[in-house]
Structure formats: structure tokens, C-alpha cells
Amino acid sequence: MIASNLNKFKKELPEHVVLVAVSKTKPVEDLQKAFDAGQRIFGENKVQEMFAKWEVLPKEIEWHFIGHLQRNKVKYLAPFVSLIHGVESFRLLKEINKQALKSNRIIDVLLQFYIADEETKFGLSVEEADVLLSSEEYKMLNNIAIRGVMGMATFTKNQEKIKGEFQKLKKIHEGLKENHFSARENFDIISMGMSGDYKTAIDEGSTMIRIGSSIFGERN
Ligand SMILES: *Cc1c(COP(=O)(O)O)cnc(C)c1O
Numbered sequence: 001m002i003a004s005n006l007n008k009f010k011k012e013l014p015e016h017v018v019l020v021a022v023s024k025t026k027p028v029e030d031l032q033k034a035f036d037a038g039q040r041i042f043g044e045n046k047v048q049e050m051f052a053k054w055e056v057l058p059k060e061i062e063w064h065f066i067g068h069l070q071r072n073k074v075k076y077l078a079p080f081v082s083l084i085h086g087v088e089s090f091r092l093l094k095e096i097n098k099q100a101l102k103s104n105r106i107i108d109v110l111l112q113f114y115i116a117d118e119e120t121k122f123g124l125s126v127e128e129a130d131v132l133l134s135s136e137e138y139k140m141l142n143n144i145a146i147r148g149v150m151g152m153a154t155f156t157k158n159q160e161k162i163k164g165e166f167q168k169l170k171k172i173h174e175g176l177k178e179n180h181f182s183a184r185e186n187f188d189i190i191s192m193g194m195s196g197d198y199k200t201a202i203d204e205g206s207t208m209i210r211i212g213s214s215i216f217g218e219r220n
Contacts (some may be wrong), residue, residue, distance in 0.1 A: 001217070002030060002033045002034050002037065002215060002216060003033060003034075003036070003037035005214060005215045005216075006019075006021070006034060006037045006038070006039055006215060007037070009211065009214075009215070010038075013202075013209075014202065016207055017202055017206060017207055017208065017209060018041065018189075018207065018208040018209075019039070019041065019208075019209060019211060020041050020042070020043040020064050020066070020191075020208060020209065020210045020211065021034050021039050021041065021042050021043065021211060021212075021215050021216070022042075022043040022044075022045075022066065022194075022210050022211060022212030022215075022216075023042045023043065023044060023053070023212070023216060024043070024044050024045045024046065024049065024066075024067075024212065024219070025049075025219045025220065026216045026219075028053055028056055028057060030216055031053060031057055031061075032057065034215065034216075035057065035058060035061065040060060040061060040062055041061075041062045041064060041082075042061055042062070042063060042064065043063075043064040043065075043066040043085075043210050043212075044063065044064075044065060044066065044067070045065070045066050045067025045068075046067060047065075047069070047070075047073040047076050047077060048076075050063055050065060050077065050081075051076050051077070054080055062082035062083070063077075063080060063081050063082055064081070064082060064083045064084075064085060064210075065077055065081050065083070065084045065085065065086070066085045066086060066150075066210055067086060068086060068088075068122055069084060069086060069087075069092060071091060071092055071095040074092075074095045074096050074098075074099045075099045075102075077099075078096070078099035078100055078102065078103045078105065078107065079103045079105075081107060082108065083108045083109070083110065083147065083189075084096060084107065084108070084109045084110070085109075085110045085112065085150040085191050085210075086110070086112040086122065086150060087109045087110065087111050087112060087146075088111070088112045088114075088122045088123050088124050089124075090132050090135075090137075090138075093109065093132070093138075093141065093144060094137075094141065096109060096143075096144055097141040097142070097143045097144045098143075100143035100144060101142075101143040105143065106142075106143050106144065106145050107143065107144055107145070108144075108145050108147045109144055109145070109146055109147065110146070110147060110148050110149055110150040110189060110191055111124055111129055111146060111148075111149050111150070111176075112124065112149075112150045112151065113125075113126070113129070113149055113150070113151045113168075113169055113172050114151075115151040115152070115153065115165040115166075115168045115169050115172075116151075116152060116153055116154040116155075116165060117154055118154055118155065123151065123152075126172055126175065129172075129176060130179070130180075133146075133176070133179075133180040134180075145186070146181075146187065147186060147187060147188065147189045148173060148187055148188060148189030148190055148191065148207075148208075149169060149172055149173045149176070149189070149190055149191070150189075150190075150191035150192065151165070151166075151168075151169040151172075151191075151192050152192075152194075153165040153166060153192070153197055153201075157196075159197070159200050162197045162200050163200050163203075163204060166192050166193075166197075166200060166201050166204035166205070166206070167204055169190065169192055169204075170190060170204055170205040173190050173205075188207065189207055189208050190205055190206050190207045190208065191206070191207075191208040191209075191210065192204075192206045192208075192209070193206045193208075193209035193210065193211075194209070194210055194211065194212070195211055195212060195213045195214040198211060
């Protein structure tokens, strides 16, 4: 079932959209099935769980951290994580830089923006991002690369509302690109869209979708 779900996505997705298979809470056997079906990018939202899976699964896998990351746990991910989606504070960004330096790496990250109207969701405001990206301190962070933006829409069936929130994220990306990343080619990721709203997200400019239940089945 996992393989056929993945194949369905592969057929359906435009070429410029990257599929992150969100495997949180699922056993390694399920991830292995997805791997055998050709999937190489997996998303997890708990540090310990991601670490444990990384240890036992094939090393070709690219691990994306998609959850709320605590600063004191960055050190566990720094040696191997491919992309951290949810950077929502300067302090976290600095810690990622510090740990990346220790691992002699440059770690790709996305800035997470607050686009929903739910208090449970995290994210920067545009003003906060402007302050961060204009600071001298930011310019000294040589071991992180900000590759784009990430956002989560409100949990609702109202696709019009979701559409508006995704449009907001797309605009934020455009604004940051113009104001802070115009000299760089690779500020090119817009991570938005999950099982329930990925079609809307792609219509509104997503370049990376994070799909869990539509690949692996419902979580408990
Ligand atoms: C769980 C999760 C997903 C995937 O959700 P599904 O609805 O199962 O596709 C995507 N993004 C984040 C940040 C998540 O925590």
C-alpha cells in the first residue's frame, strides 16, 4: 500500500515539487518499504525518533526535521540532518550554526512563518525576519544556509481560507528574496502543503510538500 501511494504521488506531482514522506510515529519497516519504492526524503518531528531511525536505515536517506526544535537537541541532529524546516527564532538559528560548525557542515534551513490563526502554531513574523536578516550577527553565521520558507495553514476544511494563507507565504518568500536574497540562486524552497491541503498548496506555488497519512496511513 505504501508503495502504491507513493507511485500515485510520483505520477501526480509536477516536476518542481519535492515530496517529503512524513514518517513520524511509523515503524522503520514502513520507512524501509517507502525506501524500497524509491523514496529518499523523510520527515520527522521528534529528535530522538529521527535519530533512532537514522541509525538503522540506509544512509542514502535525506532526513528533514519538520517539528518544533528545541535548542538543546540540535546537537543530536547536526551531524546528519539535511534540512530543518521550522526555524522560528534567531536563537535557534544561532544554535544550529554552532552545532553545524562543530560537525564541519553547512546545514540547510527554512524560516518558518506564522500564517495560520491558531495559537498552537509557531513561526516568525515578516518584521522579525527582516530584523534577523538585516543584522550583523546573521552575516557571521557561515554554517547555515537559509534555503526558503515553511508554513502551516490553519487546520480547517475551508480551502479558501487555506488558499489565502498559502498566498501569504508565497508573498513572504517573494519579499524576502527581493530584499535579502537577490544575490543568491538557492533561496528557492517554499515548504507548504500536507495530506489535506497539498493540492491547494501546489496551486499557490509550493515547491515542497510534506505528506504523512496519505502515504503511510492514519496515525494513532
Ligand atoms: C505531521 C506533519 C505533516 C504531515 O501531515 P499529514 O496530514 O499526515 O500529511 C506535515 N507537516 C508537519 C509540520 C507535520 O507535523
